[in-house]
Amino acid sequence: MSEERILGLKVDVDTRRGMEEGVPALLSALSSAGVPATFFLSFGPDNSGKAITQLVRNPRFLFKMIRTNAPGLYGVKTALYGTFLKAPMIAKAFPGLCREIEARGHEVELHAWDHRAWQDTLPRRGERWIREWLDQGLSAYDGCLGHPPRAFGAPAWLLTEPAVAVLADSPWEYLSCTRAPSPFLLKGTGKVELPSDLPCLEEVGGPKGAGKILSALSAGGIHVLPVHAEVEGGIWSGAFADILRGARELGYRVAPLSEVVAIFKKRNLPERGFRAALLPGRAFHCAV
Template structure:
């Protein structure tokens, strides 16, 4: 049975408090599994406004209504309001996800700081932020994490090496390259081990193979504008020819205003014959396999501003 791996990025305090419980209920309704990846330190979402100078940023903002999905208060964190510490304020909510039977892992310490800076940082800076998130995770859950998913699909060689140092067994830090219509450019994209600076790492990478909602909404694909009414059908078209896929969703989107779209996707994927699983389930299926070794590369994806890490062809 093909697997649809559900990876949930939780970026903000609001997403943790409001989006996550909604997603837990929806997944339970559909008897689906998923992996929740948490931001565990300060919420500096307001600092993301500095991205206004990046190519494509305003196009994305106008298409996806950032204010509507994230809320004015969240966009003021770190600007006009102090940045709340998500891990300190929401430890009970995070443990509730684990207690509901879902895998929990690390997304980042500070989402904006990591996404906007890690690419060019040295080992000391990288290890310091990763250690904070690792220690906070252990404080909250009483055990070390098994998995990781990089904020904004941004990493550097020191960060990849640190995953092995921590004993992280599997991660989803990269994307598969996509064509303008969301189809895979490399049919062989999927689980692999990374070759970084001449060393093959132990941590298995599970790249996201489907576009995210914010990358599709408002774009014109095949002469049709993708709207909230048609986006689920577009994604289901991409998964019609069954193969294992990793889908990244966000607590701030699918867990809130765009929840009906996710509900439609879950129903559609079941009808297509997919097993809806978390990263831990997928890892169990991969452990006995000999996986290819691949380098990583920087590139762009349709509908997303800035560079991010792609699985090299």
């Protein structure tokens, strides 16, 4: 049993609804719990409606949408953005809220420009497209916050070799792009990869799966919990509160990811590449 008990909260914001409604709700919940988090924001257009093509191509995705009550989590409008409704900007449309996150003592990093485009088309994209996509995200980030981000978290935890090559050329302090069980140096980049090693609520059965996450925390150690603004900042907020309460009872200290990665930078981490794996409860492969 590990004497270290540190928990990092990696909050991904994937949609307009997640930014507009989920982030304020999470800020309130985090304030009530007295803990910090690191928010990874999508800045560009919300093209969530284009995911409809995946419902036909991937039965696992359709099953996941049904199992997790996707309309309740994301809303009907989100399912139409980018198809029947114009794709609205996500974090770029809320510069004041971006700054409020930081003002409240949390961290803001870059998650995406167009989240759906990365998630659906990255495997066939080359370095030029990836670099242009990142540049748009970096420009929007700077326009909202007035400084560059320190970290990047890949949408859907999806990586390719061209993506790694582009990330290697950028001055990130660390990456958080995989679901690996422990941190490592991402080969070819020289950068620490701080993975989300715990499961998402959506992967463990929703609110009733909070106990499974707490069970994974029971042995101690340093962990990163993936949180989604649309989920834990929405109808599953009660389960998120249960996790925070349970982690505190287990003796965990919640720390921002910059502090977590600083701990690992002092350690002799293995250097390796990534591989793709289909994790339990997920519809698509992700990097580990």
